[in-house]
Structure formats: C-alpha cells, structure tokens
Amino acid sequence: MKAYLLLEDGTLFTGRSIGAVKEVVSEIVFNTSMTGYLEVLTDPSYAGQAVVMTYPLIGNYGICREDMESGRAWPDAFIVRELAELASNFRSRETLQQFLLEEDVPGIEGIDTRALTKILRERGTMNGFLTTNPDFDREEAMRRMKAYQVLGAVARVSCKEKYVIPGKGKKVSIIDCGIKRNMLRELSKRGLELTVWPQDARAEDILAEKPDGIFLTNGPGDPAENVGLIREIKKLYDSEVPIFAICLGHQLMALATGGKTYKMKYGHRGGNHPVRDLESGRAYISAQNHGYAVDDKSLDPKVAETRFVNVNDGTNEGLAYCGKNILTVQFHPEACPGPHDTSYLFDHFLDMMEVQHA
C-alpha cells in the first residue's frame, strides 16, 4: 500500500506504508544512529514526534524486547529508507514490521530519507502529515500541521505511582519524566536503592524521605512547558541533597534557577555527538536526543557554570552549579544505544553523594 508524507513546507514524499495504517500529524525529527532503532522507538522522549532514521537499512537485526527502553513504543510514526524484511539475529523474536503493527505505530519506507533530512537541516524541524489516503485534503493537512504542537507529553510518559527498586547502597529519588530503562540499570548496577516518583510529585514529599541523592530524567516536549515541575525542582535545588540530571532534567534545573531554554534548529539526535568536558579538557563521544538547549548566557555565572560544550556547534551540554553538589548534562551518559564514554558520570554521582556525607 502506498503512503504519503507531506511536510509543512509543501514537500510531498511518496513511499510504501509500514506498520499500522493510521493518519498522523507530528513533529518530524531525524536520528543519525546506525543501530539502536528499538531503543529509539521505545525512548519516551520521542512522544509527540515522528522519527526519520538517516541510516538507510533499518530492522535487519529484528526485535529483542529485552532491549526496550520502556514498556512501549512512543513515536507517532517511523520513517525509513528501507525496512529489512528479514531479521537476522539469534536474539530476535519478531521483525520490526510486526513490532510496529503490535505497537500501533504507522510509518513509511522507500522515500529518500537523505533528501528529507537535508530539508530538515536547512529549514529546521517542522511538522508533517502521514497518510495512506491518496485523495487526502491538502488544505486540511496543512491546517492541522500548522496547529500541531507537542503538549503535555511529560504527564503522558511518566509513571503514575511511586515505586521502589531495592538496592543495598545509598538512596536515590528519581523524578520520572520519561525515564529510559538503561538509566535505572546504570544506577542499580552501582547498588543504589531507587525510589521512582511520578512527574507531579511534591518536593516536600521527596525530601521527607531523606534521599542521599536526587536524579532527574530525560523526557519529551518543550521543557519550559512544565511550570509546576520547575517550581518543585527549585525546592530540590534549595535543599542540600546532591542532584544529577540528564537531558530534560538538565533543562528543567536551568529553568528553575533563572536560566532560559530555546528550540534548536534541528536538534541533536544520534550516537556520535562530541562533547568537551571543560574541567579536564577531554572530548567524549556521546549519545543524544534533544531539540531544545539551555542558553548558557541566560544563567547567572554565580549560579551555574558551563561544564560541557558540544564540539560541533558550541551549544551547552552540561552545567555545574556553584556552591552546590549539582551536575546536569544535556547528553545521555547511559547511552543505549551509543558509546559508553561518559558513563563515568554515574560514578561521579556516587562520589557527589559520598562528599555530601563526609
């Protein structure tokens, strides 16, 4: 069956329908990872977006559900050059096509994803309309695309009830804005006891449990939209509890302390983004998935200083908070999929909690 992808700028791509047969309007973003499509599809930060994979052959090692980063697929749609029909991998239990059908994710294959990516890079991220109906109403599609915005996505992906993952070590409270399982694994493997709170948790309740550390996760959408959460995070900042935050958590902490975030032209999504740690001068290769960034200049230098920068475009990739035991990063040190270069930051979080107790 044919599928059609119309962009807000009027460009039309015609390909074949994959996955569920469903009409959607979404924000189209591209990811340059060569592998890790299952981790991408199950990363809650993609809620409200449709993902284009720039690597041309996707699905060739099938689906191994243990590799999922959350309990389900989140993107509104999946766009590839060629969907592998055969899954060649001893761990695979099904094909990507079957997975997309089961997870009710529509998609399109057989389009020039390189041309599509160039449009998004040159003109910036934009909305798109995906359909299998050849007679779709173009005006109506345009109107729906113009009106589309990712809204309320953090509440959609966060856990609804608090839960605990036992551990023998220090106690860490996590605010779940769309956590990826590999973050839980990285923290658990260091022996920590994890209490995972929903996104609408009150700072007072979290602090009442006297955690040794607080961890803020990644998550979807515009960080500035989360007004209540930002207010609670300010209270956590005011406490003396060490805090480590990744991606959306990094952006929320900056907003809570007087900083500003802005939407990037086309974001950073992939497994090879170079970041420099300004403390050591070393550059690391990192996995990333973000469309917003913190404007370093908006932060009072007495509140926070830039700790990491992106080597490609100079954007902020991390902040160290002055006089506080707080470190936040824009990239993904848990990196699944991706390089393990920056996983030392989880060990650093343990050190931050030790120092606080000393």
Ligand SMILES: NC(=O)CC[C@H](N)C(=O)O
């Ligand atoms: N992975 C994330 O936490 C993404 C944060 C935010 N939604 C952004 O796009 O910038």
